[in-house]
Amino acid sequence: MSDQPNPAVTDNKTPAAHAYRERLWVPLWWWPIAFAVTGLLAAEIHMGAPGLRAWLPYVLLLPVPVWALIWLGRHRVEVRADADGTPELHADRAHLPVSFVSRAAVVAPTAKSAALGRQLDPAAYVCHRPWVGPMVLLVLDDPDDPTPYWLISTRRPEKVLAALGLPSAG
Structure with missing residues (x-):
């Protein structure tokens, strides 16, 4: 017998194959609505102010719906072998x-x-x-x-x- 490992035998550190995988994303039509609501809110904060206050609400608020919608769609349903x-x-x-x-x-x-x-x-x-x-x-x-x-x-x-x-x- 040799002390060499058998290449046909795998260890448990290898990732298991997925028989089914699904991510529960939010519907696509939520994205334009979220950006529209955020744009309206940023425009309300802006209200024609000059200088830094003109673009700052848009820069600060537009990442919020991206984060929120990705966070809502973070859940996964998977079937994999143990x-x-x-x-x-x-x-x-x-x-x-x-x-x-x-x-x-x-x-x-x-x-x-x-x-x-x-x-x-x-x-x-x-x-x-x-x-x-x-x-x-x-x-x-x-x-x-x-x-x-x-x-x-x-x-x-x-x-x-x-x-x-x-x-x-x-």
Whole structure:
């Protein structure tokens, strides 16, 4: 036997392949509206003042909507394999191994208000973005976790469930 490492064996430091990845950006039509509102606010501050006050409000305020819209769209939904090769859902900073999911369903945009309203369990994990229509419901089967289910906003719920290897019940 040789002491040389086997090139076919990989270590756990290599990044896992993503079966599904989505960033929950804000809609594109929000950008011109945000710049228009910011431009109007800068014009109100400017109000015909000469010199430095003429351009300073525009320079200081126009980066604000860029930062705000990027910050609102910072959340990601990813399905990637863990060290054992089993799929794992990552929603923002939380992650859920598929082994703890007992059932999964697609929540249609028409049923979203009921799922987030009168039917919502306060112990549920929710990653909701109002500008994203459908959601994925993942019912958990973990005796050590008090969370009964996860509700995750995603634009392609069928692809998320397929990447997790779960059948869709909705």
